[in-house]
Amino acid sequence: MGIQQILFLVLAVISVITALGVVLSKSPVSSVLCLILTFFTIAGHYILLNAQFLAVVHIIVYAGAIMVLFLFVIMFMNLNTEGEPHKRNWLKYAGAISGGALLVVLVAAIHDTTMPNLQAVPTDVGLIENLGKILFSTYVAPFEISSILFLSAMVGAVVVGKK
Secondary structure (H helix, E strand, C coil): CCHHHHHHHHHHHHHHHHHHHHHHCCCHHHHHHHHHHHHHHHHHHHHHCCCHHHHHHHHHHHHHHHHHHHHHHHHHCCCCCCCCCCCCHHHHHHHHHHHHHHHHHHHHHCCCCCCCCHHHCCCCCCCHHHHHHHHCCCCHHHHHHHHHHHHHHHHHHHHHHHC
16 A cells, blocks of 8 residues: 555545534534635645645635635624524434435445556646646637636626725
8 A cells, every 4th residue: 555545545534524523513613614624635635636736726715715704704693592493303304314315326426436546647737837838828718818807807896896
């Protein structure tokens, strides 16, 4: 067993434990913190797949921006348990049955899969240099069109924000 497979297994175990912490946690704040740890372990999987750019973007966008926003929203909300309506038992049973059905589908989907040979993967697949070459040669027109779209969205946000 190579070092990459050991790292994969360690990251997978941590990812599953923190994902279960998201679902099973009673406190919304600790649930969000577990989700941030899950995002970091997923970024570790991206690094193992030699997709460094995707890992960095994943950390910046998800763990950095969106999860901080979730944390602030949860902290500003009034989450008292007295005002929360009591859930009916049949809703809990329906959730458990649908979750079990999803688990059966996932187990059936990965039943015949095998672990890929990570040593056979080329080492320059996910590098930023290759992404830049393809982005500014083959896809330069869609890249520029999307930049104009983002610029117009920013101008629209400023105009709406000023009113």
